[in-house]
Amino acid sequence: MDIAAIVIWLLPVAYVAYIYPSLPASVPVHFGIDGTPDRYGSRGEFLTVEGILMGMSAFVYLLLKFLPAIDPKKYVKYGEATFQKLALGMVFFMTVINIAISFATVNHSFDVGKTVLPVAGLLFAFMGNIMHSIKPNYFAGVRTPWTLEDDDTWRATHRLAGKLWFVGGVILTIAVLLLPAKAGIIVFGSMIAILVFIPVVYSYVYYKKHHPSNQNS
Secondary structure, X not given: OHHHXXXXXXXXXXXXXXXXXXXXXXXXXXXXXXOOEEEEEEHHHHHHHHHHHHHHHHHHHHHHHOHHHHOOXXXXXXXXXXXXXXXXXXXXXXXXXXXXXXXXXXXXXXXOHHHHHHHHHHHHHHXXXXXXXXXXXXXXOOOOHHHHHOHHHHHXXXXXXXXXXXXXXXXXXXXXXXXXXXXXXXXXXXXXXXXXXXHHHHHHHHHHHHOHHHOOO
């Protein structure tokens, strides 16, 4: 798993090294919500952006990998394989974003949004597929006061979230591929809000239903 993560993590380095000699003095360093460049900078600034993305990817992977050692609940050690899969998925997602941004610097007609948004949808589907296996912890999953307070609420919420995120992620991926850019962005934002909001509300309702003594707390 670690070897696969390292190989995937290094792919942007290889691609940037390949395209760097052909980059102009001024390259896109920021993209608007519609996927088009809205700010240009030097090649050095471009490398800084790429480095930040790779740093974030490495941080998330290492955090999830060593989560069993720092998790106060000590439940993560019973589901380490799930967190390793999640860590690898996050590295893959960040690598796709990194390469998409790099590709857009030399192909100005390329729509970054048409790559990043569908991949984000697939990431939600991927997380939904493993959501039910995530053990209670303070770092990953649907972390609300009610799921963290009660293990049954955590399990019930993540069973629901897993089904919801998988189906929603697939629908989201198809929608942003087929719809025009602006409509796709609206659908993307609305769907993400729904995918996040429903499990949070469900965790509250489930907890109150199964802990009537806390109705007024």
